Amino acid sequence: MKRILTALVALPVIIASIRFEQLRLLFVLIAGAAMMAGLYEFWILSARRDMKAMRELGTFFAVAFLILFYYRAPSISPELLLVLAVIFVAATLAAAMLRGAPFERMIGAAGATILGVFYVVFLGGHIIALRTSFEPLLARHLLYFFLLVLMGSDTAAYYTGRALGRHKLASKVSPGKTWEGAVGGMIASLAFAALARYWFFDEISLRAALPLAAVMNVVGVVGDLTESALKRGAGAKDAASILPGHGGLLDRLDSLLFNAPLLYYFAANYFPAYYQKLIL
Helix, strand or coil: CHHHHHHHHHHHHHHHHHHCHHHHHHHHHHHHHHHHHHHHHHHHHHHCCCCCCCHHHHHHHHHHHHHHHHCCHHHHCHHHHHHHHHHHHHHHHHHHHHCCCCHHHHHHHHHHHHHHHHHHHHHHCHHHHHHHCCCHHHHHHHHHHHHHHHHHHHHHHHHHHHHHCCCEEECCCEEEEEHHHHHHHHHHHHHHHHHHHHHCCCCCCHHHHHHHHHHHHHHHHHHHHHHHHHHHHHCCCCCCCCECCCECHHHHHHHHHHHHHHHHHHHHHHCHHHHHHCCC
């Protein structure tokens, strides 16, 4: 019940920020805040294993990446992202060295800082680029498709697994996930992709929408299991408890983080006309 109530509160705001172009900045702020919260949850997890990130430095570069995504760096100037990434890695290693002894903690501190920013903010930042890099109508349809497929798949997998689950999908990583739930999630992702195609997303063919949804489902499961493995390594059940019935922000972002770049670069190649109109 808590899962449903949380969704009922959050979804209308997110949908409105996608639907109305005047609220584009609200969407960016919500997405950016969620990723920054997820980043701090990641750093809390890493600290449980005595890998304490350099949070001030990491926060500075995380915000810098989000700004570049907001200004469409992947489409306008992808080299800016590469330059910022190089500077970030070099600066983090240098800062870890300058902190001095004990040097045996340098790898853990630098690794937690760098991995957290790239895993949560760099991957997730592509969802902001989806909102800002394409023509408003297409951006809206892409994001609706993104949420409908992933949330529909996740919900179907959860309830199918609870009702029919017998065979564990990855018992050492996430004991609650089953093959029955995975199949239910895949069926739902295909069904929601077809629904989206005929309901509002007529820019994409069914021949493209179904394989895309299937890949998104698989990538989402991998993302979910990856985050579960990180929590297990840190000895935690949930990344946090900020969302009733869901855990932390990172627990909700897990499948979205891996899928945001996938959908962004798919759209950039499948809709080149819409993509180029904004950058010419």
